[in-house]
Amino acid sequence: xxxxxxxxxxxxxxxxxxxxxxxxxxxxxxxxxxxxxxxxxxxxxxxxxxxxxxxxxxxxxxxxxxxxxxxxxxxxxxxxxxxxxxxxxxxxxxxxxxxxxxxxxxxxxxxxxxxxxxxxxxxxxxxxxxxxxxxxxxxxxxxxxxxxxxxxxxxxxxxxxxxxxxxxxxxxxxxxxxxxxxxxxxxxxxxxxxxx
Numbered sequence: 510x511x512x513x514x515x516x517x518x519x520x521x522x523x524x525x526x527x528x529x530x531x532x533x534x535x536x537x538x539x540x541x542x543x544x545x546x547x548x549x550x551x552x553x554x555x556x557x558x559x560x561x562x563x564x565x566x567x568x569x570x571x572x573x574x575x576x577x578x579x580x581x582x583x584x585x586x587x588x589x590x591x592x593x594x595x596x597x598x599x600x601x602x603x604x605x606x607x608x609x610x611x612x613x614x615x616x617x618x619x620x621x622x623x624x625x626x627x628x629x630x631x632x633x634x635x636x637x638x639x640x641x642x643x644x645x646x647x648x649x650x651x652x653x654x655x656x657x658x659x660x661x662x663x664x665x666x667x668x669x670x671x672x673x674x675x676x677x678x679x680x681x682x683x684x685x686x687x688x689x690x691x692x693x694x695x696x697x698x699x700x701x702x703x704x705x
Contacts, residue, residue, distance in 0.1 A: 514539050518546050526553060 518539045525534055534540075535554075540547045689697065 511545070515543055515546055519549065522550060522553065
């Protein structure tokens with residue numbers, strides 16, 4: 510369980526590790542009563558021993574020169590940022606917006622006024638034709654077509670006969686079925702199987 514003594518010991522351990530002196534802490538009084546801190550000290554001591562056993566790596570000779578030149582560049586950029594921060598923010602003239610808009614309007618003005626007039630006339634003509642078609646539709650008589658009010662009575666009677674399947678006799682039906690080709694017969698059977 511972690512206690513305030515554990516926090517104090519671990520802070521002291523961190524400072525000792527930064528100095529490279531973790532070994533003198535092995536006789537610390539807190540370690541006799543806290544197994545977790547004793548384990549932590551052993552782990553850190555083992556890690557230090559492992560790191561010390563590794564061979565030292567020699568740094569390239571030009572590394573220091575590269576690091577210093579990069580630092581010089583970053584410092585120069587920081588100085589430039591500092592100088593730019595000292596420059597006062599620009600204040601645009603009060604009439605800048607209207608002047609820019611007036612200039613844009615002058616540049617966007619149609620170079621061919623007849624084109625604008627033609628477009629307006631075309632829109633008006635289209636509107637007039639649409640108005641005429643909606644409110645004054647063309648009558649069939651004006652186009653040379655004559656529409657009768659009712660169909661002929663003979664035509665209506667013929668339609669009623671065709672709609673009435675009971676008129677067809679079984680002999681007529683057999684004759685009609687005999688004239689079917691195999692594909693039509695298959696389609697008829699499929700329709701009967703599906704209920705259609």
